[in-house]
Amino acid sequence: MEPENEDEQIQKQCVQLFSSTDFIMEPKVFDTIKDYFRHGGAPDQVIELLSENYMAIAQTATLMADWLILTGVEPVDVVNMIVQHLQTLIEKHFEPKKADSIFEAGGVPSWLTEMTEHMNWRQMIYKLAEAYPHCLMLNFTIKLLVDSGHEHEITSVPVAAQQVEVFTKVLMTTIQRTIDSEADEWKRNIQELVQLACHSEQTYLYAQSVLSSLANDAKSMIIRRISEEIELHAKAKDHNVTEITLTLDGTTAYHKVYQPLCAMLSKKALNPADVTTLYKIYQSTDPPPVDLIRKPAFIELLITQLFDPESTLNPEHRPKYIGLLAYACSVAETNKKSSRKSAVNSKEELSQTTIALEKALEICISSKSTVDLISDLNELYKCLRFPIVAACVLRWIEFRIFDPSYFKLDQGTTPVHLIIIDEIVSLHFLLHQKAFELLVRFFEATFAELDTLVHLEFKKTILDRMVHMLSCSYVHPILEYMKKRWEQQDTDVSLIRHFVFEVLEMIGPPYEPSFVQLFLPLLQKEAIAGTIPFRTDEERKCVKEFIEDRMRFCANLSTLCNDIPKLTERYIHIVQRKDYRFDAIECQNPYDVSVDDWKEIMSKNKTLKWILINSLPLYDQTNGIPSFNDYQQIVLDRTLAYAKAFNVNKVHLVMTDIENDSERSKIIDLVYQAATFFQPHHIMCLIEPISTRLNYYLRSYSTAIDIVKSSKTDNLKVMLDSFHLQRLHGNLTERVQGMIPFVGHVQISQTPKRNCPMSDDGEVNHRYFLSKLVEPFYQDFVGLEYTDSSNASFEWLNEFSKTN
Incomplete structure (x- = not known):
């Protein structure tokens, strides 16, 4: 058989295109017809093929859209329907190889740039980039979007981590958003940043290096806090990142500090010999920077070792542990790179903190019963003025109440340990979150040793502590928690009702919209303030005033x-x-x-x-x-x-x-x-x-x-x-x-x-x-x-x- 000549080959290719559905609607139809005629094609066949394969899909879609508009659907909604369906088809039939061939055909097409100007198409591109991480066209488009200022839209970590330029911009945008966020937004933003940084070993090291550089330049405590949150997340996933942390913060320059500190943090346990070594170093006339021992993990280990009732710490070593903890939490150093001087007398502050820690520890260790603790309560309250003492006592309370023998020794309706939490909340705003998290654990614990009615009263006592926290300006997390308890139907309604009316007795107008938005849904529930009779006329008045005072x-x-x-x-x-x-x-x-x-x-x-x-x-x-x-x-x-x-x-x-x-x-x-x-x-x-x-x-x-x-x-x-x-x-x-x-x-x-x-x-x-x-x-x-x-x-x- 003789091979086809060039004219026959081109005619065959053109006929194949003419036979495809709705080819007459394609932009290249006229060029194809010219090629076909130029190489001897017959006009009749063109007309026949184009007409037979014309299905009018686009025109039918336009007709359907017009009908929808005639029936009352908004034109914008019709456009959205079409776009969403088209996106679904693209996502279903997307082929990376065909997409990559676009670049081989002569550069970036104009329609791709136009697509990046629309939010809907950008969201589709992000989704496709996550599904096809090795597609060159998608990776190029992502970089194009980042260069155009859309990095804040990239929420997929794999998409961000594909290219270092993209990752850098997304990382910096997320860091800035986290820094600028208020308390209500902090948790969500820090979670996004943590997921981004902990995607892989490479992203972790890169993110921590960036944060370390920023912290050194700006001397920003919030940058250090962000870095610590990322480190905590990595450790929670059983990754040992201690050496990275100590390297980036400069601890390696102080070998005598680095060696014992690295050993303890890696093992997540303190060693008396290493603690003694650090204590002697920081008691010298020229101690290293205090920041080296201000690692949250190290502070936590010291607190636990000292205030855990089950601790086996030798009393002879206790002063060194206390001294090291007091030093880390009270010593302020002069910033040598600026004219700013410390306003704190470090020696005096260190001495007072050490004495307060020793006294608080003595009270906590010696108090075997509620009577013992009550007799020392005034002295303990004086010690609680120091933030580190308050944090330690809070941890001690956690150990004590979760002790299985606790309720055998304390039969009171309001355990004195919970009253101490009230004092800590009143004194230290920065401990509010830890105190609330502890109260939540108490509230959700089963305490099988308690009778049902006694347990219910204990939970009411916990709620009273939360109401006190609310009076100390810790509002939204508590209301969100109680709203969640109602929605999940896992809490006795009498407890929620108790909380609601305790809050109503405390508050008064005018009310912030955000407060009302969280509190009012609880109040409107039939089981809380509906058919159940009010205990007093005052309750009825509180409910009426709150509902009416809103416009x-x-x-x-x-x-x-x-x-x-x-x-x-x-x-x-x-x-x-x-x-x-x-x-x-x-x-x-x-x-x-x-x-x-x-x-x-x-x-x-x-x-x-x-x-x-x-x-x-x-x-x-x-x-x-x-x-x-x-x-x-x-x-x-x-x-x-x-x-x-x-x-x-x-x-x-x-x-x-x-x-x-x-x-x-x-x-x-x-x-x-x-x-x-x-x-x-x-x-x-x-x-x-x-x-x-x-x-x-x-x-x-x-x-x-x-x-x-x-x-x-x-x-x-x-x-x-x-x-x-x-x-x-x-x-x-x-x-x-x-x-x-x-x-x-x-x-x-x-x-x-x-x-x-x-x-x-x-x-x-x-x-x-x-x-x-x-x-x-x-x-x-x-x-x-x-x-x-x-x-x-x-x-x-x-x-x-x-x-x-």
């Missing part, structure tokens, strides 16, 4: 008192009103007045808390949709400056109009990045569907809620404005029930004139609306964004606010 109103400077032309004069007028005392202020556009002028005006008049400002409207700042860097420069930086000046915790992100769905996706991406930008500053970002701008990117509350649900940060919420909600959707009271969990701020005004909400000249019964707003327990401010003159009365607000 707070803030005046909108930009709309109220609009007959007063200047914002500053409006502010003065509102804060001096006699008929109603507002709780706060919100403002659409404070930027017409400089920050300094605002501060001067507020310093000379009564002040109100600023709750919310709008960002500079993007539609007034630029044409088109900017990159995030440009958006930050022209909008966010100035907005943040005003937000910090007013100490506001909410910013409404006012965006721009769009011409197509692609532009909407880009704006939503800017919203997500803006939320990330504001998160370290503890500012909530709000998005609001606007009915008065026909081409605004957001004109649906269901779409706004979907955007919030898809956010990777927890500081993005919806602004619920009754005016826009009525104009866009109607049916306010039914819709609001399911929206509240996603709402960060509420504004009200009458529709359609934007006048007083209580006006009869409108479509909405706001008295009914506000009552329905309260039912799903909205606990934040209600903004009055309606137009009215300075002569208008605000007396109608008094029926909704219990504080005026």
Whole structure:
């Protein structure tokens, strides 16, 4: 058989392409037809093949989308359905070899760069990169995303660890986020950082080296704390990282310290000979740096050896253990690299700490019964003023109460050891977490030796300690714990009821929204404050006051008192009103007045808390949709400056109009990045569907809620404005029930004139609306964004606010 000539081969290749489904829709169809004709192909066959294999899949999808829109589905939701289905297909049929061939075909395609501009596609790329770690195209795209400033979105450790440049940027971003986080966010952020650093031996060493360098340069205690958390996690996984730790912190430069310290930390046990060696070194006239023995693991070993009742420590060695522990916890050194001098007299502080430790240890060892301990309680309380003594006694209490013989010796309803915990909590804020963790262990322990009713009373005593901690400002962890106990139904309801009413007797208005959000669900449970009779009238009163005292109103400077032309004069007028005392202020556009002028005006008049400002409207700042860097420069930086000046915790992100769905996706991406930008500053970002701008990117509350649900940060919420909600959707009271969990701020005004909400000249019964707003327990401010003159009365607000 004769081989095919070139024309026949090309015709055959073209026919194969013409026979594929919907090839007529492919971008290269015309070039293929030209090649086919150029090499002698017949026109009839082209027409026949293209028409027979035209299935109109794309057109059918468009038709289905149009039908969905006709049935009332929002266009944005339809686009999301299509995108999600397409992503599913890509993830299912992705082939790394074909993807890598893209680079062989002539560089990076433009569509890949365009994909990286959209959050949905970026999330898909991250997912694929985790599944196919050796795909060159995906690894290149990840680096492209990191170079574009999206490293904060990478939550997958394997993806981050593939390339050193990517890992470095993700690591630094995570470290910065952890440093900037408050107590509530610290646990989550440190977990992310720990998982990232402990992914492998290489990532551990690299992360700890980076942290060591940062700590040396910045002398930052929080950096050292982060490093210690990573080390603890590694040790919990049975990895011996002692030598790495001692090398990075410079202990190896002090060989006499390094050798005994390394031996004890590696074995997780103290040796009297090694402790004696260290004690002598630090008692010398020229001791090494105290930081070398301030290792948390070493301090913990010393505390356990000294205060464990089962310890076999020889009394002759005890002074050396105490001396070393006191030295590590009390000696302050002069910083030789700066002019800063220690404010602590180290010798005096060391002596006092040593004496307090010796006295506390003597009391703890000699107290065989409750009577013995009570007689020494005053003396012990004096010792507890020292933080290290409090930490030691806390550990001793743990050993004592978990001792199987404890309840045989102590039959009191409130063991004196628990009362000591109250004193420690009152004295030392930094020990709150350890004290709470210990109380949780007591609460969840079975204590099989106790009778059921006695055990129940003991648990009530533990809860009383938690209530005391709550009074000492350790609030959220305790409420979250009790809420979890209720949700898991693993705790007697009488205990939760006891906790709730103890808290109610202690607290009073005004209540922080975050507190109400955690506490109110407990109070609303039928078994806690419902059908069961109240023990006293005081209980009933406490419940009623807490539930009713929740609606707070803030005046909108930009709309109220609009007959007063200047914002500053409006502010003065509102804060001096006699008929109603507002709780706060919100403002659409404070930027017409400089920050300094605002501060001067507020310093000379009564002040109100600023709750919310709008960002500079993007539609007034630029044409088109900017990159995030440009958006930050022209909008966010100035907005943040005003937000910090007013100490506001909410910013409404006012965006721009769009011409197509692609532009909407880009704006939503800017919203997500803006939320990330504001998160370290503890500012909530709000998005609001606007009915008065026909081409605004957001004109649906269901779409706004979907955007919030898809956010990777927890500081993005919806602004619920009754005016826009009525104009866009109607049916306010039914819709609001399911929206509240996603709402960060509420504004009200009458529709359609934007006048007083209580006006009869409108479509909405706001008295009914506000009552329905309260039912799903909205606990934040209600903004009055309606137009009215300075002569208008605000007396109608008094029926909704219990504080005026």
